[in-house]
Amino acid sequence: MIRHIAARLALIPVILFGVITLLFVIFKTIPGDEAALMAGATATQAEIDATRHQLGLDRPVLTQFTDRLLGLTHGDLGYSSTFRGNPLPRILERVPATLALTACAIGLTILVGIPAGAVAAALHDRWPDLAISSVVVAFLAVPNFFLGLMLIAAFSVELRWLPGFGFNGVLSLVMPSLALSARLIAVIARLTRGLMIEESRRNYVRTALAKGLSETRVLWKHVLRNALIPIITAIGLEAGYLLGGSVVVERLFAWPGIGDLLLNAVGVRDYSLVQGITILFVVGFLLINLLVEVLFVLANPRLRDA
């Protein structure tokens, strides 16, 4: 197990190297010149060239690339035209907001998605199941952007219960994390329902019921537990995509996270900022996947010694 984790961790730098290389190639090929954007709209060619020289963008491409890599090894992301310097502190100061939002969204998924699916399975084809399934379909169909707008209109503008923007205490987390996790809640509820219905048709369930265990006990203790393994995997895989969704949700709720920063950075071709945030997203994605693998093993005793 520990060897497995160590091997996975050792792979992260390799993947990162690939991502950084890819990013570098993309940035060198897409239209839009960072030096021209930074020198300003009315700069002369000589001034643009001077800016290019200052930024070191007139050096051979390979030198620029190795320079970027060397810089990264000691936390230097390079010169950000947005912040006029190494953007690392500006990125790091925004990480807590994005982490809080993502963690809350995953928490909501677990706390809402799994029980909703379980209830629907326990009472399947009866009205609570139909009600839950309808909400699930709605959550799957509505884009998080639109859901967020509706939430703001209802709970901020009309009812005045929740703040409509910004990261300012626990209440401000409610709407963004719901908007972010709605689709995932639906996916997990549907998966849980399906798995539990399938599981409850197995022989051991019949045996358990036959030996006199209560239906509730069998359902929650045995069926759900056995269904849990694929659910954990699904949450883990989807959680990575929450990071992507957070870009949209962060913009909508004026959330001071890294997603919104990324959108702006792309708009001004701020290479060092885009690179820094992408690295964070990639590392986050890989760590979540690793965590899922660990949980997977913990939830499945048969794999513990393997």
Add this chain to the structure above:
Amino acid sequence: MINRRSLLAAAAASPIAFRAMAQSGAGGKTLTYGQSTAPLTLDPSHGSFSGYPAGYEAALCLYDRVLDFDAKMNIVPGIAESWTIAGDLMSATLKIRAGVKFHDGTACDADAVKFNLERLIDKQRTTTNRPLWDALATADVTDAHTVTIRLKTPFSQLPNSLAHGSAAMVSPAAVAKYGETGIAQNPIGAGPFRMVKFSPGQELLVEAFPDYWGGKPRTDQITFRYIAEAATRVSALRTGAVDVIDNVPVPLVAPLKSDPKIAVIAVPGLRPIGCVINLSRDKLKDVRVRQALNLAIPVETIAEKVFLGFARAPDSPLAFNTQGYHSVAKLKHDPAEAKALLAAAGFGPANKLSLTFNVPVGLFPNDVSVGEIVANALQQAGLDIQINKIEGAAYWETLRQDQANLKWDIAMFGFNPSNASGLYHLNSLFKSNADDAGKPDVWNVGRYRNAEVDALLTKANETAARAQQDALLGQAQDIIWKDAPYIWLQINENISAVRETVKDVEVWPIVFTNMRRAAG
């Protein structure tokens, strides 16, 4: 453990908590301004205040400038209490106000003004706003309260440059202390507000500067809060979480107007949007073709249907409220005449005029929708239109290219004369380039060239009296309008909104929402 009771309790408590949060400091007169963009850097030099326009809006509160604009963009005294310009327009004398202090306690005197002007003249430090400072040669202190500016060429727009946002006076001591890069995050000016806390890209908190020469500002604190999404800004204003917002999309104006607690401020802008015509293409050199392109566009429909009346079709190359504006002629929509003119120029069904049309995504108001309407209208007039939608960050470069690399026949463009001067506007867009083959000098990207216009503009540069200058600009506008180097489209209004308790928020025609004189 969450149970029903605790949930209800939380729900019941939250409105109180929220209202308390929204109104915190209400007694201390704190105003919150929800901005569509966020301040990133606050140094007038080195790329100037970014992001645009948020950086400039913050700078209007933090910094005083040599001269100032009032809400109507008239030039009024600033740190210089008076100014005289020599008859030959080759020099100017500024009388610096006594007792002006920077936020760090140092004096904003003649030496400080000289220091700042030299910083703006220095091309290494100031590449943006270059046309505003190019004409200046030196700035010298003649006595403790007098600065003399010498110019390289006659420059009648000097007062406009001195009132422009980039003429913000920075504390020389602070530049020494924080360095040329550090000053961008530690703005020390002589404006009515000083910085308390700055998180670039998120939030800026400023408070009243007690030693401000112009007396205490009418509000104690202002928070500039970045809220990119328009619907979220509008919601925040309606709930009272913010007091002021900018950049209200036109469809959201009507619902806001119906709210008695909110006042909408819509001010016509100075930026005429149009499609610049690439005059280096032979097929576009015939003026009848360019007139036909203009006749084909339903400009009134664009103003009414796309912008719901919060835009007007121009009747001159300058926007209505620009200094020196002169009404030339109303635009006509006449597809039949357009076809006739095209036929006269040798284009028709057998020989279709085919044009490549570049449109940016998200740089100008509703640019893609307007671009599609224009393309359709031109197709109906019998043209073949290839429309290219180009991402904002890549757009400027496609526009400002060497002649050989111009990939478009027409391209959407709008220029905002940020010093309010029509002369600046016409000079930037219609003065002949030194070399049409190379990059355009400023924004004459279509390679317009008319010796008469050049002569009029040069004369206007050398003419100090406003009335005479305006007369020259009027003649230039007549000629340019007839030459039709653009397909003229619309001039949008800048729309901000405030809680009705907030007074004297100014929306400047050059886009900026100015909080400097606001009272809450």
